[in-house]
Amino acid sequence: MENLEKLLEYQKIDIELRKVLDEIERSDDGKKMEQARTEFNNAKVKVTETEKAAENIVAFYNNALAYYEECLKKIDEIAVKMAAAEDLGEQRELASQLEKLRSKLAEIEKNLAERADRTDKVIMSYLDGQDRGKKMRSLYNSLKERFAQLKNSKEPLINELRAKMAAIEKDIPATLMAQYKAITAEHLYPAFVRAREAERNRYRCFCGLELSQKAKSELLDKGSCRCETCRRLIYLDK
Numbered sequence: 001m002e003n004l005e006k007l008l009e010y011q012k013i014d015i016e017l018r019k020v021l022d023e024i025e026r027s028d029d030g031k032k033m034e035q036a037r038t039e040f041n042n043a044k045v046k047v048t049e050t051e052k053a054a055e056n057i058v059a060f061y062n063n064a065l066a067y068y069e070e071c072l073k074k075i076d077e078i079a080v081k082m083a084a085a086e087d088l089g090e091q092r093e094l095a096s097q098l099e100k101l102r103s104k105l106a107e108i109e110k111n112l113a114e115r116a117d118r119t120d121k122v123i124m125s126y127l128d129g130q131d132r133g134k135k136m137r138s139l140y141n142s143l144k145e146r147f148a149q150l151k152n153s154k155e156p157l158i159n160e161l162r163a164k165m166a167a168i169e170k171d172i173p174a175t176l177m178a179q180y181k182a183i184t185a186e187h188l189y190p191a192f193v194r195a196r197e198a199e200r201n202r203y204r205c206f207c208g209l210e211l212s213q214k215a216k217s218e219l220l221d222k223g224s225c226r227c228e229t230c231r232r233l234i235y236l237d238k
C-alpha cells in the first residue's frame, strides 16, 4: 500500500492525541457542574419565592396592626361616650359596639398568632435557600476552575501533536486518509491494524475475528482488506 508508513506514523500520533483528549474528557466534571448549577438555580428560586412570601407577611402584619390600632381608638372613643351617656338605650347600644370591637381584636390576635408559625417557616426556608445557593455556587466555580486548569496544562501538547499530524498528512494520499478518518470517526483506535497470523495461512483482525476466505484472499492479493466485523483496515506486514 502506497504511503502506508506515513499513515501508520500519523496513526501513532493520533492515538497519543486521543489519550490526552480522553483524559481531559474523563476529568470533565460536566455532570457535576450541571448539577451544581441546577441546585444553585433551585436555591435562587426558593430565595425569590420566600422573599415574596416574606413581603406578603410584612404587608399582612402592617394591615393587621393598622386595623388593630383603629379598633383600639374606637374603643377609647366609645368609652368616652359611654361615660357621658345618660340614656340607658344609648348605653346598651354603645356596649354592644364595644363588644363587637373586642371580638374583632381577639380575631386579629388569633390570626397574628397563626401567622407567626408560617413566618418562622418562611424565614428558615429563605436562610436555607441562601446557604445552599452559596455552597453550590462555590462548588460550581471550583469544578470549573479545576477543569480549565487541566485543559490549559494540556494545550501545548495537543497543539504540538496536531501540528505534527498536519505535517505528515500532506504526504498521505487523500483516499487513504479518508478511509482512516471514516474508521476513527467511529472511535475505533487503532483504525489500521497489522494482520495477525494465527496459524500458518490463517489471519486474525485486531478485534480477534479470524478472516474469512474472501477477506484473506483480498489481503494476500492487495496487501490489505477490511475486517468484516469491526470494519478496521487490516494490512499485511511486508
Ligand SMILES: [Zn+2]
Binding pocket: 205, 206, 207, 208, 209, 227, 228, 229, 230, 231, 232
Ligand atoms: Zn476486526
